Amino acid sequence: MELNVLLYKLLLLSLFWVSASATNSSLSINFYATSCPTAELMVKNTVKSASESDPKIPGRLLRLLFHDCMVEGCDGSVLLEGNGTERTDPANGSLGGFAVVESAKKLLEFFCPETVSCADILALAARDAVVFAGGPMIQIPTGRRDGKVSSASNVRGNIIDTNFGLDEMVQIFSSKGLSLDDLVILSGAHTIGSAHCNTIRDRFQVDPKGNMTLIDTSLDKMYALKLLKQCPVGGSASITINNDPETSFKFDNQYYKNLVSHQGLFQSDSVLFSDERTKTKVVELSNSQDSFFQNWTSSFVKLTSMGVKTDNEGEIRRLCQSLNG
Structure with a gap:
């Protein structure tokens, strides 16, 4: 009897660790509730200010998110600058909204240094951009980490061209x-x-x-x-x-x-x-x-959850346009 009770407790313990591991390896709602409680509010206010100054900002942020998520997943790789990065491919030449993401990142680094990823900032900014343009408010999970790979050669095979069937x-x-x-x-x-x-x-x-x-x-x-x-x-x-x-x-x-x-x-x-x-x-x-x-x-929600990096994958960039040195 005591052996059965012990085995039962061990089974419960193992299930707990499996559950905890699954939770830690995935995105979650209010991921920054403890580490940076006002993270989403700071992104929202940054997007609001930019959108009020320029009504084209929501469309630019939404397009920027698409071009990020379709290549390497939603990991902020499109934000990286430098020779041979995704931004250098002609298909990404007309992208905009980078300054909005950088503004939000600068604010977050001041209040919550090395905590909120650029990938999450972009996903939240696009989400909020839709709201400010009259669309629905969506609760999206966060916890993405920033990718370390950004290659122009990965762009063309993953982006929809305007003349596609x-x-x-x-x-x-x-x-x-x-x-x-x-x-x-x-x-x-x-x-x-x-x-x-x-x-x-x-x-x-x-x-x-x-x-x-x-x-x-x-x-x-x-x-x-x-x-x-x-x-x-x-x-x-x-x-x-x-x-x-x-x-x-x-x-x-x-x-x-x-x-x-x-x-x-x-x-x-x-x-x-x-x-x-x-x-x-x-x-x-x-x-x-x-x-x-x-x-x-x-x-x-499906789009913004594609190919995300979590846990020990990637990094939390201090600047969205460059890898941590």
């Missing part, structure tokens, strides 16, 4: 553990933000007389003419256009309404409505902003 996008998303629905839902990030004109020039062509011909016939012709006015042939490469022509700085489900109206800015947007595999989901989200917000909450 559905199969190409599905291949990349599925390799990250993201579903077809996640692809449609997370593409809704294009409800805010902007793009350079060269990303859409292959959707139509203009003859010497100025007459336009649609190359991508899924594009609404009147919308294409508006795009042509904003992005004239021979115009400056620095000209940008809003992803969503209707509610440019508001995080809402207008993106999906645009797709149904054949007014997706990119080919990678338009294909979501033209392909039967994703069309039903697009229509559902176009009809209900509540449905979009509910779906976004789930998919965003």
